[in-house]
Amino acid sequence: MIRGTVLIAQEVCKGCELCIAVCPQECLGLSEHLNIRGYRYVRLIQETCTGCINCALVCPDSAITVFREPKGAAKKTVVVQSTP
Amino acid sequence: MPELKPTNGFEEVFRKVQTLTDTPMHYCPGCGHGVVHRLLMEVVDEMRIQDKTVGVAPVGCSVFAYQYMNIDMQEAAHGRATAVATGIKRVLPDRYVFTYQGDGDLAAIGTNETIHTVNRGENILIVFINNGVYGMTGGQMAPTTLAGMKTTTSPFGRDIATMGHPLKITELLAQLPGAYYVTRHAVHTPTAVRKLKKSLRMAFEFQEMKKGTCFVEVVSNCPSGWKMTPQESNEWMEKNMFPYYPLGDLKVPKVRMN
Amino acid sequence: MKANSEISLMKGNEALAEAALRAGMQAYFGYPITPQSEILEYLAVHGTKRGAVILQAESELAAINMVYGAAGAGARVMISSSSPGISLMQEGISYMASAEIPFLIVNVQRGGPGLGTIQPSQGDYFQATKGGGHGDYRLIVLAPASVQEMADFVFDGFRLAEKYRVGTMILADGALGQMMEKVVQPPMGSLPLAEKPWATAGKPPSRERNILTSLFIQPEKMEEVNLKLQRKYREIQSEVRYEAIQVEDADIILVAFGLAARISQKALELARHKGIRVGLVRPITLYPFPSAILSQIALSAEAFLVVEMNAGQMLEDVELAVRGEKPVHFKGRMGGMLPSPEEVLREIESIAAVHAANSELIS
Structure with missing residues (x-):
């Protein structure tokens, strides 16, 4: 299976949960914490993401960046870093 | 947004386009405006026409559209966006000009401007967001409010006998010879989002071909105005809005796109 | 009409329309109303073939908002009407004042209030000079007294509008619009087009995007905009004639x-x-x-x-x-x-x- 991951801009997310509803892998969930604007933001809750971009397509706040493992790439643990 | 750095050979397959600004949108959680803004700007980005595009913002929830779209924009008076766009397009015929309007703006106070702009076949794109309610002012009845639908100014539901019928402005406009491409979409599912983007791209390309007015309606939700969660509002929209405002093309030009 | 300066006999409305073309007007939006319809009619005949955009709008309301769009896109734009039509245009005039969009508006006044009469009047002095639309704003108002001035003030009107980024109004009346007198038209091209770096003509990579708006939700910002306008109006006092x-x-x-x-x-x-x-x-x-x-x-x-x-x-x-x-x-x-x-x-x-x-x- 293709592996992917998402990076969610926590301070932009409004926790509308529309991405959660369209994720075929059920890998998104709401955080326990509030962001600076008072919303519970969405985060990755399990590593089943395939990088299908469904979540990003329906996100009204363009808060989601999606990454995918290229076809035929060696299986590696994904790390996505955020630099300020 | 901070610069994202993928490692371990993962490729970036989706990112917010540079034709959107970094200003966080003021829209309520789950509101469809943000998706339509993004799709418009994705098309502008993909066609590399940022320097040739001029947008017109309306009055309504999307009054601040110009804060989010990284292009030259004008803010029109309530209902006058298509008149403003006419002025821009007539003096700059080689620019891509679009308006972005809600149902109150386009189908109530601006009906005259809307009809005559389409009737002249102005070479512009009109993006029409229909959520059946005045969102910005607090959920009042709109021309497109469904029969029986409760709003703050139809508190017992829209009574057809005294408040008139929900206005199918898109069907009306499709009758006009100046309308070249008329279609109705939604943004509640990934598939719907993909379809809308394709339509917006076509509309911009038709504009380049100077074919006439392209009119793209997006039936959208208003979680705050409808007093529902975003997910509930999408379900309600499917169940109640789509039967009256069915998705699909109302007028498709007989032209082959490359 | 020959391009050189020469004496001719013209109606006030026609002299004004001809002067607009000579002053490099790039777009005109109008709607028929007596006693100024000759302006639209003259431009319909002579304007398009001399390179100007001439458009009869569906209403005065649409017309003034077309001016907002076209002038905001950087064009030199004129609009004309008579009293009841000018009342309808007040929305756009106020918005353009706030967004600092320069334009020239002509009011060939008729008697009011209401639908009134088509005979000449000066009943719109308050509306022209004290605001007319909502909010604290002013137009520069020029009052011609001859057919010659109907023509000359078009040049002054465009020049002042573009210099200060304000609306300029030529406040005439039905008699001046209809009367025939000799007029010497200024030569073509004698009013060079001004640079408009603020215009919304498409954002090149070299600059930030241009936004023309009259919406400033924060009261601090709205007051700042008002103070700027008032400074401009004080500066304009030097243009008194x-x-x-x-x-x-x-x-x-x-x-x-x-x-x-x-x-x-x-x-x-x-x-x-x-x-x-x-x-x-x-x-x-x-x-x-x-x-x-x-x-x-x-x-x-x-x-x-x-x-x-x-x-x-x-x-x-x-x-x-x-x-x-x-x-x-x-x-x-x-x-x-x-x-x-x-x-x-x-x-x-x-x-x-x-x-x-x-x-x-x-x-």
């Missing part, structure tokens, strides 16, 4: 603009013939208003007579300028009626009689 005729030795000063000034000038001649020392001040810019000259004259003259084709609108500005130093009288006709020079003369004679009686009492 007027014509003073035989004021040096005058006891009675007539104050009138536009057509009423022509009538007053005739009355001045009749009065002088009878030995009454009368002068005339004709404000050419109604905003900015020539208050200073009137304040100055108030020191030497004995009385003022304001003559208008309305119920006394400019009268208030004259009274403010004279500040109670001297009596200010008024002669006006309304609803499309014109005061005759003889009517004005009778008013002058009765003021002169009172003045003479007072002088005798004092001496």
